[in-house]
Amino acid sequence: MCYIVKIIIKIFDIISCLITPFIAFVSSVQTRVGPERFPLTYMIWDIFHVSPIRHHYYQPVFNVRNLPERIWNRENQLPGIDFNIEGQLSLLRSFNYNSELEVIPIEKPKEPLGFFHNNSFGVGDAEILYNMVRHFKTKKVIEIGSGFSTRMMKKALDKNREEGFLSSHICIEPYEMHWLESLGIDKVIRSKVEDVDPILFNELRENDILFIDSSHVLRIGGDVFVEYLQIIPNLRKGVLVHIHDIFLPNEYPRFWIMNKRRFWTEQYLLQAFLAFNSKFEVLLAVNYLASYYSEEFSLKCPVYAKKLKRGTGSFWIRKID
Secondary structure, three states, rough: HHHHHHHHHHHHHHHHHHHHHHHHHHHHHHHHHOHHHHHHHHHHHHHOOOOOOOEEEEEEEEOOHHHOOOOHOOOOOOOOOOOOHHHHHHHHOOOOOOOHHHOOOOOOOOOOOOOOOOOOOOOHHHHHHHHHHHHHOEEEEEEEEOOOOHHHHHHHHHHHHHHOOOOEEEOOOOOOOOHHHHHHOOOEEEEOOHOOOOOHHHHOOOOOOOOOOOOOOOOOHHHHHHHHHHHHHHHOOOOOOEEEOOOOOOOOOOOHHHHOOOOOOHHHHHHHHHHHOOEEEEEEEEEHHHHHOOOHHHHHHHOHHHHOOOOOOEEEEEOOO
16 A cells, blocks of 8 residues: 555544544444434435444444454364364375476566465465466366456466366356456356356366355345355365365454454354264365475475465365265
8 A cells, every 4th residue: 555545544544533423422332322212314324335333232333442362262072073184284295286386486576467466366375376276276266256366367277178078167256357268268157156056167167166255244145145054065075165264263363353353254154064963074275284384385385485465365275975
């Protein structure tokens, strides 16, 4: 972010401090009395795509300052889940594509190709994705949520095609990434996943990939609701599933909660989904491997090993029954 923009934001923050107490007081009254008694007011809130939510135990939004310190230090034992550590390490050790990863640009090139130095899907995650597509010779990919992962996925699929492994790449992206159509993706669906015919996902077969990087928030009828309660359970045996921004067995990053105020819930739903679930196995918990098996992880992720900006969060599972 350039210096001038930072100054403008700082000034706006100072000015906002003068009027926010009044807005906060009015909003507090509205939430305590009840939204149903302020239909006109809440109509205006909806127009501006915001909504006042009281810090109350019935609500998903909370005062981050009330979080106890133990939240960040507790050890999640993942009861009921076979974390399959030896299986994870065995799969990691089987990857053999370092020479291909090392020629991918680190910084942004002139052409719209994949590169590692980005804030969305960078080193570690991108390298594992490339390895997975190359290792399993994936024939069909359905991405829910697109971006830098799409570019890396396409690189790996194109390399497979050079070796005679044909494939299909479908992206479901209703909101952003207007360059997708120009990237040469086989099919771009500009709809919310909850509006997509679920029969599409029946096309995925063994070693195909369902790639999920969506809203990360469980809400009524939303994308995460559909993904975990309707799509993933009905996948065919052998389908690989990727979910991004999962840090199990660790907590979400402290900075995300305390500073960015991200009230994400997806990884808790994933943990509940996997608990006592013998139909799925953990393949790779990338943040875990990067944190606790850093040396072995770095051997198969040579760009990550260069100690560039890191932030792994990919989680891979597979349906086995």
